[in-house]
Amino acid sequence: MVQKESHDHVNDTDLDNVEVISIKDQVISQAVQRPPAKSLLQTFSTTSKETLFPDDPFRHFRNKPSHRQAIMLMQYFFPILDWLPKYKLGFLKNDFIAGITTASLSIPQGIAYAKLANLPPVVGLYSCFLPPMVYAIFGSSRDLAVGPAAVISIVLGTLIREDLGPEVTDPRAHLSLAFTSTFFAGLFQFSLGFLRLGFVIDFLSHAATVGFVAGVAVAVCLQQMRGILGIQNFTKKSDVVSVLHSIFRDPAHWNWRTVVIGICFLTFLLGMRQISKRNKKLFWLSAIAPVTSVFLATVCVFATHANEHLSIVGQLRKGINPPSFKELHLTGPLVSKAMKNGVIVAIIGLMEAIAVGRTFASIKNYHIDGNKEMIAFGMVNMTGSCMSCYITTGAMSRTAVNNSAGCKTSLSCIFMALIVMVTLLALTPLFHYTPNVILSVIIFSALITLIDPVEAYHIWKVDKIDFLACLGAFLGVCFQSIQLGLLIAVAISIGKILLHVSRPHTATLGKIAGTSIYRSIEQYPKAVRIPGVLIVRIDASIYFSNSNYIRERLTRYIEEEQGRDKLPGESALKYLILDLTPVMTIDTSGLHVLGEILRNLNLMEMQLVLANPGAEVIERLHRGGFVDILGQRWIFLTVDDAVHYCSMQLPRDNNVDNHEDVSECDVIVQIIPKFGL
């Protein structure tokens, strides 16, 4: 109340009668306000909205007639209804060219990635046909090229091999578990999006992902040595040690034909990529290089009858996707394993798709709704699993090609799918003589780009703990297993949050001479302490997990301050000002600790002063009865107000110097706005 009055007082005065305001009134400029009261229901709905709908996807619907809202709702769930009616004929050429280019990359990659997942090559082609069409209906990215991707393929393949154990070698069991896992992945993706829980994928940090992906890339590249060196008897394990052992166990068994083909085409692919990198206009060189390699290698093998000496892809079934819902096992002993696989590949797939989608949306300046994308991928994978497709996502390399080729809308995806369809209907016999080594080379050249030491160095430079997560995930994948790597990545990421939350930063503040600004003494060594007053800023919300730490830290600050050598005549420490600006919320444990601090300070004949508590904090301090104990007059709007008030209460003799200094400096800076601004 006192503060409220003085606040009005200050506002009502003018320059002439400033001198008659009592000193007490001068320093208390504003009271800390409780936010307007809200009912429990209001609080709940606000919180839910901020948690689940931070992007407020329906904000454009307001103030629209209801039939318009219905159309917008349809367009929201089926984005194709939004862009197709607006489609300009001029886009058609762009989309068609982009479709052809992307298809020429998709077909060899699709076959190769299906092999990576231990599935028949034709399943990779199926997965390049249906999923892009479904995505074109539900997805909101204009650039994403949907299809099989390297990381999820190897993850799914590894998981299934572990589930079935080394003794089960029936490819049909493998296929059936792959479809079932894909179905659950789709269901999980759909549920995440529909329940607006998309933020769970944010819990894998960027750094951990970099390490994880690099680890997978290293492991997979090494595994491709099997194909390139033509080794027959190879380990089933995925860790680097076993794989290296398999490679170098018996160099005599390396197949010189595959080595020659491998090295030639690897040089060709990497060379084309280098050219494309240097000259952006030649991007199509690296895009069509894989299909060219496949064509050349196949022709070579066919012409030289080399198929007797190296393994080839063999018979591919003609015709488009056969239905596969009969192979989904939604009951039985493997269901829980399929669910687990589904969750893992769903999350990895979404992370890739959404990261890629956002990157290109940001380049073209349109918006991607993460939760809506999850619904789209859920639909893609659920439909796919019923039509002989395995898990698909938005693949980085093909999306980049799609974008470079000038795609305008998802129609390019449909064109791509149609070309894959033509391939499936008519061209599959052509792949009969394709040597497997060429698929290994394509995988190798695609995955080698996922190893990003520059980014790892950047992470090291910026944040050491992030680097630890990156390194942990990398080593976990390389030397143990993909699951362990993922587990390490998540554990370090969440552990870091918890550590930060339980050991929040605190800083003692000092006044920057000549201003009314208070800043960390550590960061601004020129900031000066105020005699008799200790100012501490708490840089985090006060929770059960850090409240004990905060109490101990404050006790130490006070002891250190009391132990400092005093200037002659300087008064003892009388006030502890807590700057609560960064404190977003406080829970019951925090209130307990604040109460203890208050009691301990009183025992030491010191006074606790709070500065600038936020809306939620002041509300809870009131509701918890803390304000009644502390007294409203010890809560200030700014640190400066609090310092002025406290300084006045200190014995006068040792404060005169300080105050004169302060006022003089203040005037210099604060007089400025009078002139012209």
Next chain:
Amino acid sequence: MVQKESHDHVNDTDLDNVEVISIKDQVISQAVQRPPAKSLLQTFSTTSKETLFPDDPFRHFRNKPSHRQAIMLMQYFFPILDWLPKYKLGFLKNDFIAGITTASLSIPQGIAYAKLANLPPVVGLYSCFLPPMVYAIFGSSRDLAVGPAAVISIVLGTLIREDLGPEVTDPRAHLSLAFTSTFFAGLFQFSLGFLRLGFVIDFLSHAATVGFVAGVAVAVCLQQMRGILGIQNFTKKSDVVSVLHSIFRDPAHWNWRTVVIGICFLTFLLGMRQISKRNKKLFWLSAIAPVTSVFLATVCVFATHANEHLSIVGQLRKGINPPSFKELHLTGPLVSKAMKNGVIVAIIGLMEAIAVGRTFASIKNYHIDGNKEMIAFGMVNMTGSCMSCYITTGAMSRTAVNNSAGCKTSLSCIFMALIVMVTLLALTPLFHYTPNVILSVIIFSALITLIDPVEAYHIWKVDKIDFLACLGAFLGVCFQSIQLGLLIAVAISIGKILLHVSRPHTATLGKIAGTSIYRSIEQYPKAVRIPGVLIVRIDASIYFSNSNYIRERLTRYIEEEQGRDKLPGESALKYLILDLTPVMTIDTSGLHVLGEILRNLNLMEMQLVLANPGAEVIERLHRGGFVDILGQRWIFLTVDDAVHYCSMQLPRDNNVDNHEDVSECDVIVQIIPKFGL
């Protein structure tokens, strides 16, 4: 550089030449400083110190001669060396009386709690003898009465019963697993303290603990109905439904003798407690009530030969603790279960002991070091497990009695232990005829106090999610099992942290008229927006888990601001000022997102401006190369500086009004320090 110069400029000027400073110079008062550079090793050691030694326990050691340091180190690890030499003879009477009073409560409670853990009653007495003596050597609390406690006893008993399964009824297997679990509990407690990882116990929030303890109390109280009603055939399950079913299945089998004895003594115990509560001087009434009840009930049973009709304690072995290290199973199939039990009871035990210890330390104004206490309890339980004691901790009720009885030092614990020793050596035959019903009554009356609806209401009032954790833990324990309750408590507590971290609070700021203060418009409805400028404060560190959210939220703020009805002549939104005061740190994901925001703003022809980044943030912005992209000149020390600078860049016509208003008000408030302060 520009800012640095202007900063010096402002400081060098005096009132006379203020008018000649260019407008640009006037508004930029201070540059944001990078903190002094630190080497990796320095950073690492600072971080480790803040994480593991926040209380800096060895700070008093500095600047002391080395022999003094050696003595202090011994005193640190053996606090008895600190207080015993300083002991005053005047304390002896207080400690002795406190010891007797506490012993009179400990003996019946010890017997009763051992039964709660399904252990022979004499083990409860053993656990009241050795552990307090060991604690007196290692512990730093002057008040803690160490011994068996209700919650850990029931938890240990339940866990062991589950481990052994219903078919194993061999009491020796039970005892042996109890000792082994106690040993691992001690080892875990010791390791936590020694590795300074005590903060892990902070992850069980106050609210969750309240719910968990209340749930345990309800479950245990209901179970005591078995003893009070004299039911023979009782469920082994601990959930409320099974227990209630057992109680009311067959009221005909209730034993009227036990019911009469039970009701009489329960009334007596609760009555004494009420009297003690009303009159603090009569605290000893409730302290000696249990032992009186035991005495009276035993005499009654002995005199009336009622032992034929109700169950009695029976033969107790005479003599002090026999060694039990031969019964510790450190190998074999049960070791992993013993470890799991050990970890659970260790954490619950520490939470109780440290909470109780801190409460009384705070009352008497001395300091408790949590990690040191953990070492002490680790020693207590490891020694105890080798000498026939089961898990012990600092019990709330006995500590309160010890304190009320006027204890001065841990010597009261030693006196208590000596009295228990006398009991063990000479008085155990007296307990032969003690009816079990009286033990149930003692447990019932002790546990009923742990149900605290007032605190639950307080939690509800302050924090709804805390209340959810409280309720979840309560219901989990009541209706399922102790482990589930604990799991719910931890999951909700950590889930809350993660939710808060991934959905941080953000606020649009406005200027409080007549000041240079910027506050949340939601909290301070009078705060006014600055035309053409959007000011957003981010109230948390920017992590991988919230960086996407922050981008989406900012996008929405900008769209909302652009969609607002403009005043005539008001300029379009040109600047986004991010107040980074509460942002303690930023990781690589955060930097990525900041970069994206910057690019998106540039596409919209807007400018990103940062205000007051903290030491770690500015350091990382530099190291991540973000400052180079943004430009140092767009980073300001205060929001006010940033606003002034931005406002000046906006088209002049629509700003004149606003600025004149601002400057006039500013002068009124800012002129104040000139007068007298």
